[in-house]
Amino acid sequence: MEERRRAEKTGGVLRRRLGRREFLRLGGASLAGAALLGSAACGGDGGGPQRAEDGSILFNFSFGPDPSGTLQELVRRFNERYKGEYKANWREMPAQTEQYFDRLRTQFQAGGGDIALIGGDVIWPAQFAANGWIVDLSDRFPESEREKFLDGPIQANTYEGKVYGVPWFTDAGMLYYRKDLLQKSGFSEAPKTWDELKEMALRVKQDSGTRDGFVFQGADYEGGVVDGLEYIWTHGGDVLDPEDPTKVIIDSPESVAGLKTERSMVEEGVAPEAVVNYAEMESHTAFLNGDAVFMRNWPYVYALSSDPKQSKIKPEQIDIARLPAAEGQESVSGLGGWNFYINAAMDEETQNAAWEFIQFATAPEQQKFRALEGSFLPTLKELYEDQEILDKVPVIALGKEAILSTRPRPVSPYYSDMSLRMAEQFNASLKGEVSPEQAIKTLQEELQNIVEQGS
Numbered sequence: 001m002e003e004r005r006r007a008e009k010t011g012g013v014l015r016r017r018l019g020r021r022e023f024l025r026l027g028g029a030s031l032a033g034a035a036l037l038g039s040a041a042c043g044g045d046g047g048g049p050q051r052a053e054d055g056s057i058l059f060n061f062s063f064g065p066d067p068s069g070t071l072q073e074l075v076r077r078f079n080e081r082y083k084g085e086y087k088a089n090w091r092e093m094p095a096q097t098e099q100y101f102d103r104l105r106t107q108f109q110a111g112g113g114d115i116a117l118i119g120g121d122v123i124w125p126a127q128f129a130a131n132g133w134i135v136d137l138s139d140r141f142p143e144s145e146r147e148k149f150l151d152g153p154i155q156a157n158t159y160e161g162k163v164y165g166v167p168w169f170t171d172a173g174m175l176y177y178r179k180d181l182l183q184k185s186g187f188s189e190a191p192k193t194w195d196e197l198k199e200m201a202l203r204v205k206q207d208s209g210t211r212d213g214f215v216f217q218g219a220d221y222e223g224g225v226v227d228g229l230e231y232i233w234t235h236g237g238d239v240l241d242p243e244d245p246t247k248v249i250i251d252s253p254e255s256v257a258g259l260k261t262e263r264s265m266v267e268e269g270v271a272p273e274a275v276v277n278y279a280e281m282e283s284h285t286a287f288l289n290g291d292a293v294f295m296r297n298w299p300y301v302y303a304l305s306s307d308p309k310q311s312k313i314k315p316e317q318i319d320i321a322r323l324p325a326a327e328g329q330e331s332v333s334g335l336g337g338w339n340f341y342i343n344a345a346m347d348e349e350t351q352n353a354a355w356e357f358i359q360f361a362t363a364p365e366q367q368k369f370r371a372l373e374g375s376f377l378p379t380l381k382e383l384y385e386d387q388e389i390l391d392k393v394p395v396i397a398l399g400k401e402a403i404l405s406t407r408p409r410p411v412s413p414y415y416s417d418m419s420l421r422m423a424e425q426f427n428a429s430l431k432g433e434v435s436p437e438q439a440i441k442t443l444q445e446e447l448q449n450i451v452e453q454g455s
Helices: 003-009 021-026 030-037 070-081 097-109 125-130 151-156 178-182 194-208 222-233 253-267 273-277 280-288 300-304 348-362 364-376 382-383 387-390 394-398 414-431 438-454
Strands: 057-061 086-090 115-121 165-170 175-176 212-215 244-246 292-296 319-322 333-342
Touching: 021 165, 021 175, 030 319, 057 097, 070 086, 070 300, 070 348, 070 364, 086 348, 086 387, 097 115, 097 178, 115 125, 115 348, 125 333, 125 414, 151 165, 151 333, 178 194, 212 280, 222 253, 222 333, 222 414, 253 273, 253 300, 253 438, 273 280, 273 414, 280 292, 280 300, 300 394, 319 394, 333 348, 348 364, 364 382, 364 387, 382 387, 387 394, 414 438
Parallel strands: 057 086, 057 115, 212 292
Antiparallel strands: 115 333, 165 333, 175 292, 175 319
16 A cells, blocks of 8 residues: 555645644643643743754654655755754654644644654645744745745745745646557647547547546545646636635636536546546556556656556556646646645744754755655756756656646635535536536635635
8 A cells, every 4th residue: 555655645635624623623632642742842842952962953853654765864864964963853753644734733732842843735834824833934935045946836835925834845736648549549649638638538448448538536535626626727717816815716617617527527438437436546546457548646656657566557658748728728737745844833943953954855966866766756946957857757757847837725724624615516516416517606605604714
């Protein structure tokens, strides 16, 4: 199941949304759980920094398991370079994103905890920032530095005009396809529009005898939200007003058209009816078994195609492109990935130590190392011109256009509740239980209520 965990980790896909009331509620269980996190250490009580035996400032850094071994090496390199000054201690967190989120929420609600530096999901900044739990990094991370990073990850870290995180590694929704089968059917390139995808999928499916034309993530969960948003975005729709994120604008002809296109995949026989229950693993299993012509998924799948135990098809049979769009619209990929956040409860010296680690870990040298050795997608623009990376990490070269055209999910402190509503309505529309028009109207009302109740 390692590939499933990898998918969850790099895609930033939450398996369960947390309601805002639950998110903000401080209960006895949360207080008791804080003991597991050592809430009084590392200056979380307002005192000075904790120090290692050699006198260096010791700080805890949280992140999930890293089977690649590159995080362990990153920490070792940092501690070696800053010996006697700073020392990072990696606190390994659960592989499942929602469990990791729960741990952090517990420590924040109990007064801060002892984790100074957080390796966190791209959808967390607004929630954490709205509660005052993470540090505003705008002064430390000025525009002159931000412009070196990919636009999508910077947008995801921006809340009410301030920047609360630094992009560490990224992820993007991509269109995988069987280039060998397309060529046999006379197609020389990937589809640019959704209509082209449907036409090509049905033709290749018939010519080759492949079971499915297109598979994607349609289930009632966070991954289904990302896919649904991609259909809406690529038709020109959106969820929140870019100028006023308290204003919900999902009720538009463009959003309806997006969900109609998604539903048409099932209605027209392009995608199997079972896609309404597909998450990442179900999608990549069908594609790597040779049962689908096209697939929407995250970059991790390309590495699986090199493993005979995981794939019946070979890497040379696969190509990657940007997601299609409606006629006249731009391709947009849902943003995944992970960022660095600093705990606002830490003393200034510990925050400074955490910032030193952020600068070290996001520098070109370290991002390149993680890309080459762990296939983590960089967040620095310049590394997408690095020939060694393009040569040795094929998914970056193949999926470069998709990576450079990402958009974050709605940046809102109420995203957890909003995501739950979107997951339900997108899935109901895909199943045909409600019309796309009704799903969008319902979401307009529900999402606006969530924002108004939370304001």
